[in-house]
Amino acid sequence: MRTVGVEEEFLLVHAGSSQLAAAGDEVVAAAEAASDGQFEHELKRQQAELGTRPTTSLSELAGELRRRRSELASAAAGEGARLLACGTSPLDQHVSTTPVHRYEQMMRVFGRVARTQLTCGMHVHVSVESPDEGVAVLDRIRPWLALLVALSANSPFLAGEDTGYASYRTVLWGQWPTSGIADPFGDVAGYERARAALVSSGAAIDDGMIYFDARLSARYPTVEVRVADVCANAADAVTIAAVVRGLVSTAATAARDGREVLGVRSELLRAASWRAARFGTEQDLVDVSTAHVVPAWNLIDHMVDVIGPALLDAGDSDLVHSGLEDLRRRGSGARLQRLAYTSSGSIDGIVDAVAAQTIA
Template identity: 40%
Template sequence: MVSLAEDFTIGVEEEYQIINPVTRELCSRQQQILQIAEKVLGEEVQPEVYLSQIEIGTPVCKTLAEVRAEIVRLRQEVIAAAAKDGNQIAAAGTHSFSSWSEQEITPKERYQGLMRDYQQLTREQMIFGCHVHVGISDPQLALCVMNRARVWLAPLLALAASSPFWMGMDTGYASYRTEIWGRWPISGPPLIFESLAEYQALAEALIATGSVEEATKIYWDARLSERYPTVEFRVTDVCMTVDEAVMVAGLVRALARTCYEQAKIDEPFPAARHEVIRAAHWRAARYGLDTELIDVEAMRAVPAQELLEKFLAFVRPSLEEYGDWDEISSLVQQTMQHGNGATRQREVYKRTERLEDVVDFIVAQTAKGIT
């Protein structure tokens, strides 16, 4: 097995919806599906906050080809386990119409603790994300990567946005999951830290003040993992298709590598104010790829395609070094041409005016390319 301490390895976690194929609503069959899936996947499949959610985590991967193969394998097995239980699996940042009030919290201490501490925020946590871990063994350099990567998180969010509907309504957002998640007290874009000691002191202060129970509950969009020697990127909705998940993983790894190399030679980077970064994230969540995004470095609004081309140019040397440029640049162009998950869901609803059809579309997209 690849060492967790090896630099620039990749691990991907995806949170899925469990769908009743008749009503298309979320259904609380996590424990039954876990019993089936664990026989094949072991700890690669896990519970999540709600009993209508299930999470997978890939093994540590060295290449994007490995990432693709593992996501395909894990989706296949979870979909098969759900089918044996008479249900389906869907990958999107929110469910189109199910109500949070009808969901059951998973009876596990971690999630019950979240319920005790955060109350209504936990009750409404009916959202589904994708987390990408990039191995960086030196924690000081990992922190430098986090500092430098923060200005590029918004275009990642716009590319992967897949949560336009909430409680039966079109929210007007491409990633309404981002807005639900952003209400949590220690969430959203990370700050800039001058040193690892400063980062650790803040974490200790948040724990000492009772703001968080432990450092794993600091939920920034990029953070230093407490469990692994990685930078964990948590900014995007779960991707509907395998292709999109591979695209996000490839971009994240290339971003981390680019920032790492620049940090080693102490190359200057834009130390944008937190307010501007937050505004950039809000705009990416609101509009996705449909209009202008904020170029944080230039401090101006630019067409989404222009910012994505700038992002690709920034990470191109790293993508080329890994042999990933052709695949990732092509997947980004496809997403720009055909729309992110949010755009494609809205197109289905515009045609049929049935949110059940949107759920069917997401189920089909989740299984696309895995057979």
């Protein structure tokens, strides 16, 4: 059974006003002092991050996610802030950088892209047996990554305005020169050549800035899938993590069976990712096998059929089917935010709705 773990990034908002709170260091320190969980500061002081332990059990993952969110929210409350599981800030964009040498170097090298970057994603780690298996997986999951963008979409607003996108975080994150879909690597040597070239070219200051949509983790024996927005609802995060584990297991099996990598060009995959970011699951998405648009949920159902044997082997089938059905019924975080704005008529209504859902 492959282990799965999740990292989630959050915004911090002043409890008494609709302004971002530059309390990341204090919130992380308070959470660490009160818990045995994994918490970290982020690029901006208006953010905080949590990580779960690797586990084979999705029920354990769900329990830990809710527990860690609650602990981080309690730590934020102690600093006069609220925790917001939101991919971009619907509030102001007055941000400050966490005073760490590496981050300060990023400011100097990447200019405004780094200075104004304030996005919150979810990274899913799934264990692999070796780097060779990991690269084989990376090459084979490329066609499915845009669907994860659509399912997790939770960033329609930026600085008080509706961007028209379901996941505007995807657009903003794409400004980094190493972000996005990568060509197939072929083998570990090919992956290492690509990684080293981005560092030596100055597109990344170190290996931690290799921001591929999916990559080999620099710290763990895992494949790390990085395309999802942080989900407003923790249950959606667990569903997406289960789908990612199914994709990884299916790809690893295909590699062991000698099945070739599907030859989809990177520019088509970028187009598919753009459309997923633009519309989420609310309109048609790109079937990269035909380069035509099809109903979003038809494509998602097809993906679930493809990974069905892996879901059954892991005991994840019922959870994935019920979780996706719930998502289909109520929509992702992008719909939650737009409904909250429509009903309240204000950005404050979005903050209230997302903050409540973050710790639900």
